[in-house]
Each structure stands twice: as structure tokens, then as C-alpha cells.
Amino acid sequence: MRMKRRPRIIAALATVSLITACSGNDDGDGGAEGDAAGYPEQNITIVVPFSAGGPTDTVTRMIADPMAAALGGKIVVRNVEGAGGTVGAGDVARAEPDGYTVLMHHIGMSTAPALYKDLGYRPLEDFATVGLVTEVPMTVVARQDFAPATFQDLVTHVKANAGTVTLANAGIGAASHLCGLLFQAAAGVKLQEVPYQGTGPALTDLVGGQVDFMCDQTTNTSGQITAKKIKAYAVTTPQRVQSLPDVPTTAEAGMPQLAVSVWHGLYVPADTPPEIVEKLSGALKTALADQAVIDQMAKLGTAPVTAADATPDAHRAHLEEQLTTWQKIISDAGVQPS
Numbered sequence: 001m002r003m004k005r006r007p008r009i010i011a012a013l014a015t016v017s018l019i020t021a022c023s024g025n026d027d028g029d030g031g032a033e034g035d036a037a038g039y040p041e042q043n044i045t046i047v048v049p050f051s052a053g054g055p056t057d058t059v060t061r062m063i064a065d066p067m068a069a070a071l072g073g074k075i076v077v078r079n080v081e082g083a084g085g086t087v088g089a090g091d092v093a094r095a096e097p098d099g100y101t102v103l104m105h106h107i108g109m110s111t112a113p114a115l116y117k118d119l120g121y122r123p124l125e126d127f128a129t130v131g132l133v134t135e136v137p138m139t140v141v142a143r144q145d146f147a148p149a150t151f152q153d154l155v156t157h158v159k160a161n162a163g164t165v166t167l168a169n170a171g172i173g174a175a176s177h178l179c180g181l182l183f184q185a186a187a188g189v190k191l192q193e194v195p196y197q198g199t200g201p202a203l204t205d206l207v208g209g210q211v212d213f214m215c216d217q218t219t220n221t222s223g224q225i226t227a228k229k230i231k232a233y234a235v236t237t238p239q240r241v242q243s244l245p246d247v248p249t250t251a252e253a254g255m256p257q258l259a260v261s262v263w264h265g266l267y268v269p270a271d272t273p274p275e276i277v278e279k280l281s282g283a284l285k286t287a288l289a290d291q292a293v294i295d296q297m298a299k300l301g302t303a304p305v306t307a308a309d310a311t312p313d314a315h316r317a318h319l320e321e322q323l324t325t326w327q328k329i330i331s332d333a334g335v336q337p338s
């Protein structure tokens with residue numbers, strides 16, 4: 001059963017920015033609900049459930065401009081942070097299903113049900129999938145002056161200093177949290193975790209030396225790794241990342257169990273008219289074929305998904321598979337939902 005919808009207000013702390021203005025008329029909050037023919041007749045909001053400046057936000061802002069151009073409308077990106085991405089996702093689950101509130105989420109959509117007793121939304125029932133966007137490798141990174149020199153040294157160091165080493169993440173349900181869980185399970189340690197509203201601010205603290213290490217997407221860490229402001233120990237994909245050729249994979253570094261890529265997708269509330277979902281998916285495909293988007297993603301260690309994956313059906317099938325996969329991995333790791 002769908003939960004009661006809230007009016008289109010999203011958390012007061014939200015930060016907003018207008019991405020682009022094309023030909024569509026901006027008539028504020030009005031507009032015919034579910035009118036696919038004239039869509040879009042007002043601003044479309046893409047909710048990012050993490051902080052501005054972080055990796056989910058970065059990918060969203062890359063595609064918002066070309067998507068808006070393809071739709072002939074305006075797109076606003078709104079950051080609704082909290083609880084590992086579940087606050088923003090919950091807001092979109094309860095929004096009007098009229099195509100004007102869209103969610104950008106990542107792998108956390110498939111892991112949160114295994115991590116929360118009462119999530120407040122159901123990934124498959126409360127959302128319609130629009131399309132996959134990208135799949136981003138993670139890096140295991142540390143403050144530049146953190147003692148361990150290699151990934152193997154890191155494992156030895158955290159085992160010997162479990163009481164004092166700090167591990168940053170973006171809250172329970174975030175990709176950084178998941179990667180941290182897998183790391184701790186594989187290393188057999190329990191570390192002190194420091195949650196942030198997103199890995200944008202976590203990275204700032206890592207550069208500043210306030211926390212010791214974390215996992216995060218290459219879309220956030222690449223620049224700081226290359227500038228030698230942080231140390232990179234490993235990438236969490238089976239192959240090395242082209243833009244970070246010197247960084248070994250976790251498998252090469254002796255921890256093949258730490259394997260995770262952060263897939264992203266766009267969602268709208270369930271019951272959004274299928275014609276509107278199709279228009280959004282078409283605009284997503286156009287944005288992902290944009291050479292500027294491809295180039296920006298390549299610089300940050302990732303790439304757009306294929307046109308076939310930027311579709312509602314492919315996205316839904318992936319979500320279904322990932323929900324099953326992560327439920328098992330998380331429970332096998334002995335993690336209890338909180």
C-alpha cells in the first residue's frame with residue numbers, strides 16, 4: 001500500500017540550484033498533474049539524497065543540464081540529506097506522481113532494506129524506475145599523512161589500532177557505509193565510524209586530516225588523489241581504473257571480498273504516468289550520449305551506461321537483482337538491521 005503523500009515540500013535544509021533554462025514556461029508549482037502531452041510545464045526537481053558537492057550530486061549535475069535541454073524545460077537539483085540517503089528517497093516515494101519530482105539514487109536503494117528495520121518506503125513498490133545512469137568504482141582513501149603505505153599495511157594498521165582509527169561514511173545505507181562494512185568484515189575488525197550527510201563533507205575532513213580513511217566513488221576522490229591531497233590504497237572493481245592506473249584493485253591487494261561498484265539510477269514515485277517516465281528516460285539517454293558528459297565522466301573514472309540500460313525495464317531488473325544480492329551479502333556479514 002502506498003504511503004500518504006506529502007505536498008511537494010522537501011526538507012527545509014535542502015539546498016537548491018537552478019540548472020538550466022530552456023524553452024519551457026516556468027509556472028511555479030501549478031500545472032496539470034500527469035499531463036504527459038504538455039510535460040514539462042513547470043520545473044522538474046531532481047532530489048539528490050546526499051550533500052551538494054559529493055559524488056551523487058556531481059553525477060546529477062552533469063546530466064541535469066542536457067536532460068533539461070532534451071525535455072525543453074528546467075531542472076532544479078535539490079539536496080535532501082540524511083540517514084544514508086533514506087530521507088531524500090522517502091520524500092520522493094511520498095511525492096506527487098506527476099513527473100516533477102525525480103530521485104537520483106545509487107546502490108543504496110538496494111542495500112537500505114537490509115540495513116533498516118523500518119525504512120518507510122519500498123524500493124520496488126513505491127518507485128517507478130526511469131533508467132540506470134552510471135556505475136562508479138570506489139576507492140579506499142586516507143588522509144595524506146596516514147601512516148600505512150599500502151593496502152596491506154592499512155589492514156595490519158587498523159587491526160592493531162582498532163580503538164583509535166576513524167572511518168568516515170555518509171550514514172547507514174550509503175555506499176561508503178556498505179564498502180566500510182565489507183572492509184571491516186573482511187579484515188575482522190570493528191572501527192569507529194564517523195557519519196556525514198554525504199561524502200562531499202567527509203572528503204573535506206579527510207583532506208583536512210580530521211578523519212583517517214574512507215571508501216568513496218572515484219567521481220569524488222579522483223581530483224584529490226591526483227593532486228596528492230589524499231592517499232589511495234585500492235579501487236574496489238575487478239579491473240584497475242583507467243584514470244588512476246597506479247592504484248591496485250582490492251583483489252590484487254589481497255581482499256577480493258571487497259568488491260563493489262556504485263550504480264546510479266533515476267526514479268519517480270510509483271503511479272507516475274508511463275508516458276512521462278518514457279519522456280524522462282528518453283532525455284536521460286540523450287544526456288548520456290552527450291560528448292561533454294562522456295568526457296567529464298571519463299575524467300572521474302566512470303562512463304555512462306549503454307542506451308539499453310538507461311531504460312525503465314533494465315533499471316528495474318537490475319534493482320530486483322541487487323536487492324537480492326545485497327540482502328544476502330549483508331546478512332552473511334552478520335549485520336543486523338537497525
Ligand code: ASP
Nearest residue numbers: 054056174175176198199
Ligand atoms: N558517496 C556517498 C555514499 O557514500 C554519497 C554522496 O555523498 O554522494 O553513498
